[in-house]
Amino acid sequence: MSLPLTGPASAQPTAAPRADAAHNRRKILDAAATIVSEQGPEALTMNAVARASGTGVGTVSRRFGDVSALFSALLDDREQRFQQAFMAGPPPLGPGAPPGERLRAFLHALADRVIEQRDLLLAGEAASPMARYHHGAYLGLHTHTAMLIRQLRPSADASLLAHLLLAPFAPSLITHLTRDRTRTPEQIKNAVDELLDSLLTTG
Missing domain, CATH: 1.10.10 (Arc Repressor Mutant, subunit A)
Incomplete structure (x- = not known):
């Protein structure tokens, strides 16, 4: 039945x-x-x-x-994917690797993301340059970076160092380096490694 x-x-x-x-x-x-x-x-x-x-x-x-809302949705979508990768993805970007390895993998992945999406990110930055630092996306990046720095250097000002480590990834600077200065992604990541090595070996 x-x-x-x-x-x-x-x-x-x-x-x-x-x-x-x-x-x-x-x-x-x-x-x-x-x-x-x-x-x-x-x-x-x-x-x-x-x-x-x-x-x-x-x-x-x-x-x-409208197009403005579509831009915002596109930025949020790409940011959510990136956050999922460094918060819950496989190591070394995700949990499970030592903090130094995670921080290096995170900065390399961030360089790749900004280079790949520089036009989209640059448009958002041009619309409101200072808004970047108050947006949830940047705050998430900063919180994650500061957490890893704190694990590496408990006595350091992790919040300030996190801001300074993230500063080179401003879309306008990445666009200038890759287009005007013709720097390759590999060159940028090698320079980031030098900055990170100074942090890891100092103090």
Whole structure:
């Protein structure tokens, strides 16, 4: 004897729309990231994202509102992925490695992230230069860096050292180094290693 669809089973029709919405959101964000990476942030329009993602302009607008909100969502999405990697990913970036190794892996990963997403991050920095230091994303990076420094140098001013270690990763400086000075990611990471080695061997 068949049973009527009640309880959890009756909720199945709403599962598909939620899954479709999440899938569309992912497609839109991935398409937006590709446009910024390949054409620059000025090419990011609702029409361009709709075409690249295979969705309608109305869908993009309903999901994100306008280009400014789409920029913010894209930044948050990339930041959440990065935070997940250094907070819960495999070592040495994630937990399980000695603090010195974790800090080095973290700074290298941060260099790669800023270089890869410099146009997107630079657009956000240009809109409000000082806002970076009050944003939850930067505060998360700073808290993590200070925690590792504190483990390495308990008597040091970990908060100040964390700010100074993160300073070279300002999007404007990374853009200047990689574009104007043609420095490679490897050269930047080697220079970061020299700064870090001074911290680890002093005091």
